[in-house]
Amino acid sequence: MSEAWPAPRPSRRIDAVVDVPGSKSLTNRYLLLGAIAQEPTRIRGALRSRDSDLMIGALRVLGARIDHEATTGDLLLTPGPLRAGGRIDCGLAGTVMRFVPPLAAQAPGEVAFDGDPRARERPMAGVIEGLAALGVGVDHEGEATDRLPFVVHGRDGLAGGRVEIDASASSQFVSALLLTAPRLREGLEVVHTGASLPSMPHIEMTLAVLAERGVAAEATGATSWRVDPGPVAGGEVVIEPDLSNATPFLAAAAVTGGRVRIPRWPSHTTQPGADILEILTRMGAHAHLQGEVLEVRGTTALQGLDLDLSRAGELAPTVAALAALARTPSRLRGIAHLRGHETDRLRALVTEITRLGGNARETPDGLEIDPAELHGGRVQTYADHRMATFGAILGLAVDGVEVADIATTAKTLPDFPGMWHAMLRG
């Protein structure tokens, strides 16, 4: 664990252009599809961070060749026959622990999965149920039968068909089963049976990425999806900037009355981070897209808001920081599943807002945050990259904020502290 990081306060008005690295969710989907493609794939603008490196490591264990081209920074994927017999470290990456087991299920033999201590607490039931429905055995190495660690007993030539799972704990259960479905003899229909379903844009992203690689993939109902069997194309792909990782920088403009611009902002995207435009506008900041540049300018006072964040739960820590600095109350709804993220984010956000003198409460499916005068303190981050960026946002507006283990941001951003200081320099 690194030393506590003194969150910087701006010495002058922020006016910065921030180049944000590639999307975690897109990078890890294209990496996985590259490993089962019928030809090599070149990924431009890929994210290099702990989560994408864990995905690269996992795919290598399963037989893919992945090279980093130093001159361009591109990743070059050469698919190989699926290989069993290895151990996969999922770290704390939801995309690795959920997306890779269904691929291992198609490798002939045993593949073991484990991760960080907190990874053993994150929900996995939907993936394990899906594998069972496909006829794939999973042996549990610990006591829990719905979590890591486990061993997948894969085999060639799985039939596929139709599986019913409860994905209310994570949309990644659905994406996981769909992503490797082109290799199933009959393809796959996935039907969600639970009461609610978070992060719908991430499921749409899965369908869009499959379609972009030449696979027939579509929604068959409000909560059911189908992927046809068929070859996955390789070729070149360019990854969009990570819009969720852009949000702390945009929030920096909003809370300080400054200006931040993000180049290469896509005009059409399946990334839920794009919702930040509307959220910031509702809170009183000026946010608009000029060509391919998103510009956010802050105002003197932020307004709270009542918001259903179920589409974009990833944004909750950023929005909670904004809400804690707003002058009217906020309610964030539809995010009960955040209790299964890198940490229990609802509890962590309430604890850390309260630590700094704020006023926040958990509700059954979210948070209520009331205006309060904040003071300094050491924000705990619980191995959660977005708790660290939450602390950094508050530190822009409040004296004496420190962030414990800022290095945890490396989960999805290779040099968050450097980028943050560069933003303050303008």
Ligand SMILES: O=C(O)C1=C[C@@H](OP(=O)(O)O)[C@@H](O)[C@H](O)C1
């Ligand atoms: O498919 C993806 O890439 C993701 C889906 C979402 O997961 P949940 O539905 O578990 O929230 C999101 O929060 C996560 O950061 C990335």
Ligand SMILES: C=C(OP(=O)(O)O)C(=O)O
């Ligand atoms: C929930 C997140 O990550 P993961 O992919 O590990 O689920 C996140 O990045 O906010």
